[in-house]
Amino acid sequence: MTKLALTINGHAHGPVDVRDDLTMNDYLRESLGMTGTKFGCGAAQCLSCVVIVDLPDGTSHTNPTCVVSAASFDGKKIRTIEGHATGGQLTVLQKAFIEHFAFQCGYCTPGFINEGQVLLERLARTPIARADLETTIADALDGHLCRCTGYVKYHEAMRDVILADPGRFLKGA
Amino acid sequence: MMKPGRWLSVVILGLVMVYVAAAGAAMSAGSDNRPEALASPASFSGISNTSRRSAAYFTELGKVLTNPRCTNCHPVGDRPRQGDMSRLHQPAVFRGKDGFGLTTMRCSTCHQSANFDPGRMPGNALWHLAPLEMAWEGKTISQICEQIKDPHRNGNRSLHDLIDHVGKDTLVGWAWAPGFGRKPAPGTQKEAGALVEAWVQSGAACP
Numbered sequence: 001m002t003k004l005a006l007t008i009n010g011h012a013h014g015p016v017d018v019r020d021d022l023t024m025n026d027y028l029r030e031s032l033g034m035t036g037t038k039f040g041c042g043a044a045q046c047l048s049c050v051v052i053v054d055l056p057d058g059t060s061h062t063n064p065t066c067v068v069s070a071a072s073f074d075g076k077k078i079r080t081i082e083g084h085a086t087g088g089q090l091t092v093l094q095k096a097f098i099e100h101f102a103f104q105c106g107y108c109t110p111g112f113i114n115e116g117q118v119l120l121e122r123l124a125r126t127p128i129a130r131a132d133l134e135t136t137i138a139d140a141l142d143g144h145l146c147r148c149t150g151y152v153k154y155h156e157a158m159r160d161v162i163l164a165d166p167g168r169f170l171k172g173a
Numbered sequence: 174m175m176k177p178g179r180w181l182s183v184v185i186l187g188l189v190m191v192y193v194a195a196a197g198a199a200m201s202a203g204s205d206n207r208p209e210a211l212a213s214p215a216s217f218s219g220i221s222n223t224s225r226r227s228a229a230y231f232t233e234l235g236k237v238l239t240n241p242r243c244t245n246c247h248p249v250g251d252r253p254r255q256g257d258m259s260r261l262h263q264p265a266v267f268r269g270k271d272g273f274g275l276t277t278m279r280c281s282t283c284h285q286s287a288n289f290d291p292g293r294m295p296g297n298a299l300w301h302l303a304p305l306e307m308a309w310e311g312k313t314i315s316q317i318c319e320q321i322k323d324p325h326r327n328g329n330r331s332l333h334d335l336i337d338h339v340g341k342d343t344l345v346g347w348a349w350a351p352g353f354g355r356k357p358a359p360g361t362q363k364e365a366g367a368l369v370e371a372w373v374q375s376g377a378a379c380p
Contacts, residue, residue, distance in 0.1 A: 021290075021291040022291075023291055023292055042292075043263075043292075043293065044264060044283050044292075044294070045263050045264050047264065061276075061277065061278075061279070061282065062277075062282075063282050063283075064282065064283055066292060067283055067289065067292030067293065067294040068283060068285060068289060068292060068294065069285070069289050069291075069292075072285050072286075072289075118277075139277070140277060142265065143264040143265055143278070
């Protein structure tokens with residue numbers, strides 16, 4: 001057993017004892033009932049299970065939860081899909097996904113939302129040229145699998161959000 | 174005398190039994206994760222010619238260096254390989270500027286400080302790709318031998334450094350404790366280190 005204390009969506013959890021063989025995905029879904037984080041392939045290949053990890057330097061990245069231990073998240077700050085909307089209000093990115101009907105079955109959507117949010121925050125810190133936008137979106141979402149093949153719609157939704165606020169996300173706009 | 178129909182049944186049953194036995198053997202072979210043996214330096218003492226003996230040490234060491242546990246992370250391109258079949262790593266990950274992955278997908282995102290067998294995830298605190306100039310994938314043992322002696326292509330290591338790199342480095346050592354479902358590199362890390370030491374001390378000749 002290992003002690004685990006972390007912050008999820010701004011709320012402190014733990015310290016609690018967790019089994020060393022407990023995955024982070026099981027901790028979220030089974031121990032906390034936070035089933036928004038999905039379990040897909042179980043091998044970090046579909047990335048439907050990713051959460052956002054917020055680093056002390058203000059940057060963030062996504063992290064699969066199905067192949068890593070819960071204990072490895074001790075002391076970390078993470079965000080899950082449940083943490084995006086505030087006061088019942090969806091984020092701009094969530095609204096864009098709905099407007100584009102980017103998802104179909106929706107199973108991969110939490111992973112795409114988390115990845116997209118990380119990209120938006122990265123571009124807000126470090127804007128890019130308009131010419132690099134398509135590649136940047138494709139690279140960011142690369143690796144996330146959608147069995148309903150909604151890739152183009154996810155991409156278009158991301159592009160719309162970024163182009164709707166060029167002064168924030170694009171250089172020289 | 175057996176009727177023709179009965180003969181046919183016997184033949185079919187026999188073929189099925191052979192197939193089942195072969196399939197069982199194949200499955201058994203596929204799931205055999207016992208490491209192969211590695212010969213000790215002493216076992217080459219019968220080779221009186223020093224240079225040939227030195228080359229023989231390296232040939233034996235080559236069983237380790239060309240093993241997927243090593244070559245998968247010494248790729249010729251920007252993507253590591255994985256598994257005993259050395260398939261391209263999935264998900265698609267890339268070397269990045271420092272060999273520790275791209276900004277958006279660092280190796281340590283999944284590969285943590287130790288193997289996590291419930292997730293079938295191999296791990297080591299220093300998990301990363303060997304630099305491109307140290308790529309071994311697809312090379313012969315002779316080519317690797319010449320390469321590993323070249324400081325420009327071996328991480329700026331002296332021959333003596335190689336003894337510790339192979340024999341004591343913890344990331345290299347992972348190859349002998351790769352976790353669930355992966356076949357370890359031949360022998361032990363200590364045995365591999367002993368072969369490198371014997372090879373260096375005998376003139377570091379290449380096969």
